[in-house]
Amino acid sequence: MTGNLQAAQGFWGVPAYQALPAGGSGVLGPGAVLDIGRDRYALTRLAVAAIPAAAASELAALSACSFEKLITFTRSATATYVGSDGLIHSAAANAPRFDHTNGRRQLLLEGPATNLLLNSAVLSTQSVAVPAATYTLSFYGTGSVTLAGASSGSLSGFGSTTRVSLTFVATAGALTMTVAGSVANAQLESGSRASSYIPTTGSAATRPADSARLTDAAAELVRRDAVSILVQAFQPFETGSTRRWMGTSYTILGLDTGKKPSQWDGAGPLLSVSSGVNDQVDLGFGVAWDGSGRRMSIAGASAGDAHQPAFTGNVFLGRDNSGNFAPGWYDQLIIWPFRMTNADLAAKAAAYT
Structure with a gap:
């Protein structure tokens, strides 16, 4: 069964999850979906060892799964969150907080x-x-x-x-x-x-700080030579703080102290959108790369260059491995196992709906 046929049988088969690969002739689906708002999740059926060399169409054959198949979550003590009833509740140590402060179900991630x-x-x-x-x-x-x-x-x-x-x-x-x-x-x-x-x-x-580390399978998708990533979240910015929406020891998706979107893999040049994003709004932050270079899109702005980034080690949502955080409420993470067209990336880099 091809990735597209399989996709048609799950929630990930709708057009919102499909994208046109750069240089391709037909749309393909994602390799992983973490839809927190609707409490639904999917991951490629392939074994971790097969992910780096697999064709994008093979990786798009998904199975529905649990949150834990995509995120390994830790926090060394209890923490509070606002429930769907509007009241403050306590989450146990190592339990994610699905918070309703903004009137919908979101994953709350914070530093200490x-x-x-x-x-x-x-x-x-x-x-x-x-x-x-x-x-x-x-x-x-x-x-x-x-x-x-x-x-x-x-x-x-x-x-x-x-x-x-x-x-x-x-x-x-x-x-x-x-x-x-x-x-x-x-x-x-x-x-x-x-x-x-x-x-x-x-x-x-x-x-203590939250840690939402991508599981081995989800992280291996991010570490491919060609990939597209979308993170949708609400970010309450702090003055003069850097934000790591997704990171390893380096920045896969981040905002600098001027709120300008950026990426840096520790080896190549810094990629940055020329202007900062607005405070206190829902955002969709997308990035894609392959051997020809990379592209970043957010809030109607885009930037790109000819560098192909390479990320190794653990991959985190809402922080990096060096103690830099992006406190906020996260709606969705989608990983496509190919670089999509610039037009599709710009269209998908929108707020969660």
Whole structure:
């Protein structure tokens, strides 16, 4: 059975998953699909050892599979997420978080963070010693928190199911937070955005980083000489931070500190789109390469060159192997075992629907 005939029997057979190979004469399907939003997954039937040399049509013969067949997920402790009911839930260590903060099912991936507040479930007035840095305060409830000492300002709540946040710069010293009214599930953390809630009691607490490593089969598809990749996600950017949407020890898909999409394999030149992308929007980020070079597309912008990248080692979603993260909510990852046309790549590099 050919890849196209097999594709017609699964969800991956619809036109959205088909693409025209560069220099080809007929469309082909993907080798792997991680559709988190619809909780459906598929992977090539071929053994890992056969993937590097197989024809794209052979790799497009897929079978439906579980999330775990595509992603090996680890996190050394519990972490919270927002469920479909709008409430905060706790995920066990090494369990992925399928979060509904944005009104749909997405995979929440984050780096480490520390909640500096004590007894955060029901906050009371307290002081915290802080170094000079940028911080974000967040909470649920109808009360307010007023800052004094190392910084000044105030934050008022809008209800028990609405999270509010305030980002500010503090000098080194004691930061006093005076609480009035109902302030629940409060968090004070370094950085310019509020990450997922970290419960505390009598001391500060740290949420360890998520690790979503592609399984051997999925990673082997990425390591082929010719491949196309699409990642769709919502990224809440932080000022001055690099983002690794997908990486090894190097960047397969990333955003630099100016929010410009980029790729670097550690050997060839840096490929970068000339302008940065907008904040706080759903994005589709695509890249494709073969022996003739590579192409990148995102938010209506594209760039390419004649370098054929080569990536080795473990492949991660939402981070790289060097501790660089792309915190955010991930909708879908699709890997095609061939380089698609530039036109198809640009068309597919769109937000998840």
